[in-house]
Amino acid sequence: MDKLTDLRFIIGLFFSLSGVVLILTYFVVTQSNHPQMNLYAGCVMLLFGLFMLLMFYKGDAADA
Amino acid sequence: MHLALPDYLVILLYFAVVLTVGFMIKYKIKTTNDFLMSSRSVPLWITSLAFISANLGAQEVIGMAASGAKYGIMTSHFYWLGAIPAMVFLGIFMMPFYYGSRARSVPEYLALRFDDKTRSLNAVAFAVMTIFSSGISLYALALLMKIILGWSFEFSVFMAAGIVLIYTFLGGLTSAVYNEVLQFFLIVLGIAPVVFIGLHEAGGWSGIVKNLPEAMTHTWKNMGSVDDNPMGVNGWGMTMGLGFVMSFGYWCTDFLVVQRAMIARNMSAARRTPIIASFPKMMMPFIVIAPGLIAMALTNAHAGFSLPLKPDGRTDFDMALPSLIAHYYPSGLLGVGVTALLASFMSGMAGNVTAFNTVFTFDIYQAHIKKDGTDEHYLLVGKMATVFGILASIGTAYLTSRFNNLNDFLQLVFSFVNGPLFATFLLGMFWKRTTGHGAFWGLLLGTVFAAIFHGITVAEGKGGWLGFNVYEFHSGMGQAFGVATVAWTCCFIFTILVSLITKPKEEKELEGLVYSLTPRLKDPKNPVYLAIAMIVLGIILNLLFF
Numbered sequence: 001m002d003k004l005t006d007l008r009f010i011i012g013l014f015f016s017l018s019g020v021v022l023i024l025t026y027f028v029v030t031q032s033n034h035p036q037m038n039l040y041a042g043c044v045m046l047l048f049g050l051f052m053l054l055m056f057y058k059g060d061a062a063d064a
Numbered sequence: 065m066h067l068a069l070p071d072y073l074v075i076l077l078y079f080a081v082v083l084t085v086g087f088m089i090k091y092k093i094k095t096t097n098d099f100l101m102s103s104r105s106v107p108l109w110i111t112s113l114a115f116i117s118a119n120l121g122a123q124e125v126i127g128m129a130a131s132g133a134k135y136g137i138m139t140s141h142f143y144w145l146g147a148i149p150a151m152v153f154l155g156i157f158m159m160p161f162y163y164g165s166r167a168r169s170v171p172e173y174l175a176l177r178f179d180d181k182t183r184s185l186n187a188v189a190f191a192v193m194t195i196f197s198s199g200i201s202l203y204a205l206a207l208l209m210k211i212i213l214g215w216s217f218e219f220s221v222f223m224a225a226g227i228v229l230i231y232t233f234l235g236g237l238t239s240a241v242y243n244e245v246l247q248f249f250l251i252v253l254g255i256a257p258v259v260f261i262g263l264h265e266a267g268g269w270s271g272i273v274k275n276l277p278e279a280m281t282h283t284w285k286n287m288g289s290v291d292d293n294p295m296g297v298n299g300w301g302m303t304m305g306l307g308f309v310m311s312f313g314y315w316c317t318d319f320l321v322v323q324r325a326m327i328a329r330n331m332s333a334a335r336r337t338p339i340i341a342s343f344p345k346m347m348m349p350f351i352v353i354a355p356g357l358i359a360m361a362l363t364n365a366h367a368g369f370s371l372p373l374k375p376d377g378r379t380d381f382d383m384a385l386p387s388l389i390a391h392y393y394p395s396g397l398l399g400v401g402v403t404a405l406l407a408s409f410m411s412g413m414a415g416n417v418t419a420f421n422t423v424f425t426f427d428i429y430q431a432h433i434k435k436d437g438t439d440e441h442y443l444l445v446g447k448m449a450t451v452f453g454i455l456a457s458i459g460t461a462y463l464t465s466r467f468n469n470l471n472d473f474l475q476l477v478f479s480f481v482n483g484p485l486f487a488t489f490l491l492g493m494f495w496k497r498t499t500g501h502g503a504f505w506g507l508l509l510g511t512v513f514a515a516i517f518h519g520i521t522v523a524e525g526k527g528g529w530l531g532f533n534v535y536e537f538h539s540g541m542g543q544a545f546g547v548a549t550v551a552w553t554c555c556f557i558f559t560i561l562v563s564l565i566t567k568p569k570e571e572k573e574l575e576g577l578v579y580s581l582t583p584r585l586k587d588p589k590n591p592v593y594l595a596i597a598m599i600v601l602g603i604i605l606n607l608l609f610f
Contacts, residue, residue, distance in 0.1 A: 029396070
């Protein structure tokens with residue numbers, strides 16, 4: 001439970017999933033209003049989420 | 065603005081995460097210390113981001129974009145002048161007393177330094193203000209969601225209040241702080257795309273400069289006279305009123321923000337919290353003010369976007385950020401933008417409620433109602449105070465919706481109460497002769513004189529309620545800075561005068577509470593160099609947009 005309440009894990013998970021939603025929206029939903037923004041923002045959010053998850057796992061390994 | 069499935073997915077994901085955080089942290093909450101003070105074990109990067117996020121509520125996000133559209137880059141004074149120096153001062157000079165005294169709240173520091181009546185005056189005023197602030201935040205959320213999404217007032221109020229209640233009741237301060245940090249990243253990543261696309265559409269900074277009046281694109285150049293800039297404030301009024309009195313009064317004494325530094329793991333981290341936080345703080349104008357400038361520039365350039373108008377035909381500056389998001393964001397990213405706005409409202413409310421429950425439990429209930437209760441008893445009181453805080457916020461939101469002028473009136477009263485605070489703390493920490501009677505009467509008379517000053521001056525048709533007018537300010541903002549300066553000066557003078565004729569505490573009782581009676585800290589991670597770097601960066605930003 002302690003590991004799951006690490007804020008890096010929570011933030012990483014949220015932004016990774018949100019990034020995936022935006023990227024999928026770009027590929028699946030046809031839109032006229034700057035659709036490429038979903039792809040760019042989705043990639044940034046996914047990368048940020050993965051970075052936070054990496055920090056979480058690195059911190060976790062260091063603690064162990 | 066219409067939301068589609070991807071937007072709702074992002075919003076639901078956010079709600080699921082914040083509620084899950086509350087449920088998971090619940091298992092860590094065993095004592096009052098865990099619930100109200102996060103066991104003083106929060107890592108530095110979290111306390112630093114929470115420190116600025118506690119202030120990054122919706123009024124800030126929506127309000128600063130609105131100010132950016134109305135006043136231009138001068139709005140950055142609220143950051144580069146009105147926050148950075150005060151945050152650095154707090155870290156270097158004041159945190160050693162807050163943290164070192166082991167006080168659990170700012171009012172408790174006042175009890176240790178002065179006496180119970182000064183503590184009670186500050187605690188009651190703070191408790192009332194936090195509840196009203198929380199309620200106003202809730203009201204603003206419901207109003208915005210009604211305008212942009214068509215959600216009913218009741219649905220927004222009870223949905224937001226219910227979620228905040230669940231995660232603060234279960235996880236206490238830790239839960240609120242975690243969500244503040246999540247909200248910080250959401251705001252940055254959720255609003256940054258609108259800045260990028262807006263800048264591109266406006267033709268970059270040079271396009272903005274071309275389409276805005278010259279006074280809106282400089283911070284200091286037009287501050288020689290109140291007539292030369294849209295804020296109607298001159299350099300002296302800005303520096304003294306905002307840069308000193310209001311800024312130091314808020315960042316150095318308001319428990320809502322100071323609490324985030326007080327829960328750091330050790331003294332060194334507590335001191336570095338506000339200093340590290342000053343870096344993202346000085347970058348925030350590029351996220352929260354820039355949309356306002358972009359919206360105004362695009363409107364003036366007739367570039368396919370224009371700011372909405374109010375029913376009376378005037379420009380609705382408050383809609384600068386929401387209307388940009390609605391105009392440029394596709395479905396999906398729109399959900400992120402709306403979630404960022406929702407998060408800022410809810411986080412602002414949670415911040416107020418978690419500060420309220422701490423002050424109520426320690427400084428009102430334990431100090432005056434039951435001094436010798438068990439830890440379980442105070443934990444229960446803290447949780448009940450959380451429930452009461454949320455219910456009172458809902459009540460305030462409804463009250464504000466029924467009485468249109470209540471918000472303005474409360475903001476005015478808050479300015480009377482906040483104005484003198486920094487004088488009390490400054491004298492208390494740096495002049496050992498300051499007495500409890502001096503602090504109490506200084507605070508009280510500072511507030512009274514602030515109200516009187518407002519009653520005999522006028523600006524934009526406001527003030528002058530005492531029936532005669534001795535001075536007319538060029539703008540409401542100028543009047544607010546004037547009121548704050550009078551409050552501070554009167555508090556400073558009356559505190560000194562009353563202190564000189566009353567008996568001070570023994571020096572032994574003041575060790576660790578007053579600068580001259582506290583041994584200098586030997587911190588291997590001396591924050592002074594970091595503080596100097598932040599001040600230099602702040603000066604560079606001022607010069608870049610001079």
